[in-house]
Every structure is written in C-alpha cells, then in structure tokens.
Amino acid sequence: MTETGELTFRRVHRASPELLFDCMTQPEHLRHFWGPKGTTTPIGNIVVDLRPGGAFETTMVSDADGAEYVMRATYVEVKRPERLVWVERDVAGGLRTTITFVDLGDGRTEVITHQTNVPAEYRTAEAQAGFATSLDRFDDYIAGLADG
Amino acid sequence: MTIVADELSLVFSALADPTRRSILERLAEGDATVNELTEPSDLTQQAISKHLKVLERARLISRTQAGQSRPCVLEAERLDSAVDWIEQNRQIWADRHDRLEEHLAALRSRSEGSR
Numbered sequence: 509m510t511e512t513g514e515l516t517f518r519r520v521h522r523a524s525p526e527l528l529f530d531c532m533t534q535p536e537h538l539r540h541f542w543g544p545k546g547t548t549t550p551i552g553n554i555v556v557d558l559r560p561g562g563a564f565e566t567t568m569v570s571d572a573d574g575a576e577y578v579m580r581a582t583y584v585e586v587k588r589p590e591r592l593v594w595v596e597r598d599v600a601g602g603l604r605t606t607i608t609f610v611d612l613g614d615g616r617t618e619v620i621t622h623q624t625n626v627p628a629e630y631r632t633a634e635a636q637a638g639f640a641t642s643l644d645r646f647d648d649y650i651a652g653l654a655d656g
Numbered sequence: 657m658t659i660v661a662d663e664l665s666l667v668f669s670a671l672a673d674p675t676r677r678s679i680l681e682r683l684a685e686g687d688a689t690v691n692e693l694t695e696p697s698d699l700t701q702q703a704i705s706k707h708l709k710v711l712e713r714a715r716l717i718s719r720t721q722a723g724q725s726r727p728c729v730l731e732a733e734r735l736d737s738a739v740d741w742i743e744q745n746r747q748i749w750a751d752r753h754d755r756l757e758e759h760l761a762a763l764r765s766r767s768e769g770s771r
Binding site for chain 1 (some may be wrong): 665668745746747749752753762763764
C-alpha cells in the first residue's frame with residue numbers, strides 16, 4: 509500500500525515560524541483557534557505532551573447543543589520550529605498529520621498541513637516513538653562508553 | 657458523513673491503486689462485465705478479478721445477479737463519501753487557519769499596545 513487518502517492545505521501567515529509552532533502546540537494559543545466556528549475548545553481539556561510518543565488531545569464543544577468532539581493523537585515528530593507530526597489512530601485507519609513551517613524570510617511563514625492515511629506497518633505512533641527511544645538510549649550508551 | 661472511519665480506510669486503500677482507479681473511471685461510463693473490463697487492459701482476467709474483489713470489499717462497486725456475466729456497477733455514493741471526507745477536512749483546516757489569523761492579529765495589536 510502506498511499513498512491512500514491525502515490532503516494538503518497551505519496558508520501563509522504574518523508571523524515567525526517559532527510563534528506559529530507555539531500556536532500549534534501551546535494550550536493557551538490552541539484554545540483560541542483550534543475548534544471550527546460554533547465550537548469552543550476548553551483549555552482544561554487540552555493535553556499537550558510535546559515529545560515523540562506524547563499525547564495531543566483536544567475536546568471541541570458545540571456552542572449550539574454542547575456535543576463534544578474529542579481528538580486523540582500521539583506526537584511522532586517534534587522539531588521546533590520546522591516540523592510537527594502526529595498520528596490519530598482512531599481516524600480513517602490511522603491518520604497522520606504533518607505540519608511544516610516554512611520561513612518566507614519577509615516576516616511571513618507558510619504553514620503546510622499534509623494529512624495521509626498511514627500504511628499499517630507504521631500505524632502506531634508508539635511503535636515509531638519506541639524506536640526513537642531505543643536510538644536515544646543507544647546514543648546515551650555510546651556517550652557513556654566514551655566518557656569511561 | 658455516511659461511512660465510519662474503519663470503512664474509510666478500506667475505501668482509501670482501494671483507491672490507492674491506478675488500475676482500480678481506471679476500472680472505476682470505466683464504470684462511471686456504465687456497467688461492465690469482467691470481460692469488458694479486461695479487454696482494454698494489459699492484465700489477465702484473473703488479475704482484473706482480484707482488483708474487482710478489493711473494490712467490492714470497499715463497496716465501491718457491486719456485482720449484479722443478472723445472468724452468468726454479473727456486470728459490475730459503480731457505487732457512486734460511496735465514492736462521493738470518500739471525497740466528502742477530504743473536503744470536510746479541508747474545510748476544518750481552512751476555518752482553523754482563519755481563526756489562527758484572527759488570533760495572530762490580536763497578539764500583534766496587544767504587543768503594539770504594550771509598547
């Protein structure tokens with residue numbers, strides 16, 4: 509299986525990549541814009557554990573009837589201010605969202621959102637994060653050897 | 657949305673293959689039998705049948721019970737649901753960025769005001 513469902517969305521904002529990255533990853537920013545019109549995103553329900561394997565969760569509450577829409581994702585890559593990747597396992601068989609922040613050099617930044625279904629073998633963010641953690645441990649181990 | 661997430665992944669993986677997409681394009685022009693679908697392609701009837709099974713499992717096509725030939729029928733509504741899903745998601749991100757733009761403007765005016 510190669511590429512499946514795909515979506516690319518681009519938007520240019522008058523802000524630095526750092527500020528935009530923070531907007532996408534800090535609850536006090538997220539609550540202002542995350543939910544669509546007609547919903548609120550209570551800050552108390554936003555979970556951001558900003559590291560590979562960490563949780564990213566939001567609850568959007570409909571103003572009209574109080575219905576709640578919960579998003580549960582897991583970060584796969586966290587690289588301020590260039591790139592942010594998370595996976596929602598429960599959506600469309602595993603939905604991967606990649607946000608790239610491109611500094612246009614004139615005070616503006618292009619934010620490119622790319623969403624795609626995930627091939628089954630990469631489906632769990634935990635699997636990837638686990639691999640990254642193993643590599644980190646390996647690096648520590650090598651560094652320890654060098655110190656000794 | 658009329659189809660649930662798990663089914664959506666079936667639909668998307670069915671759509672990922674160029675042969676299957678060309679089969680759907682052919683069926684959009686009208687119902688066709690396996691023979692009629694095999695003729696214009698380089699593939700064997702067996703290979704085409706395999707692709708049809710994937711499309712059938714994703715319920716993008718159905719097979720009628722009319723006689724031996726069992727023509728394939730495009731389930732257009734199902735295909736529309738997949739396209740709808742992509743469109744809905746695009747709309748969510750468009751709204752989100754509209755609101756982000758407002759939020760950034762508010763941040764700017766706040767920092768200008770504090771100077």
